[in-house]
Amino acid sequence: MKIAYMPDTHFGVYDQPTPTSEEAADATEHLLKECELAERVGFDGLWFPERHARAETFFSSTEALMAAAAVRTSRVDLVPTVIQPTFHHPVHLAEQLAAVDLLSRGRLIFGAGVGYHEDYFRLFGVPSSAKGRRFEEVMEVIRGVWEEERFSFKGEFFEFDDVYLTPKPFQRPRPPIWIG
Secondary structure (H helix, E strand, O other): OOOEEOOOOEOOOOOOOOOOHHHHHHHHHHHHHHHHHHHHOOOOEEEEOOOOOOOOEOOOOHHHHHHHHHHHOOOOEEEEOOEOHHHOOHHHHHHHHHHHHHHOOOOEOEEEOOOOOHHHHHHHOOOHHHHHHHHHHHHHHHHHHHHOOOEEEEOOOOEEEEEOOOOOOOOOOOOOEEEO
């Protein structure tokens, strides 16, 4: 059995004022120290949620937070719980996650979910009515650019002709994918 730790990305109540840059930077440093401690005391993984436009959560970039944790730890798995690829450009997200996997030397497990928070769909201009189809398409593109040397794709939402991703993730053919 493996046990993971989810660093606390909530700092305060739901109606609090938007944090200052100084408060957000301090909270980030505190969270990274939690990650180091979790590894030291024996946790097997760190889980990072994706949250946006909420004053009580100071971390809008799960990928950047995992990258910072990757350089501050050496053993624990890094798992987003969950990134909602529906809101992301698939090649850009694949590139960011490949960077996390490289920085961690293969400790990324890609946790992905369709998304449920209506405010997020509104924030990113993605119609929630198409979330399932868009999720499947984004995931197909991510797997394709990770696994194939060159990749072409024509879908409902995205089209790519002979694109490639470099560098590829550390893990080959790709990091594990968990759907949540």
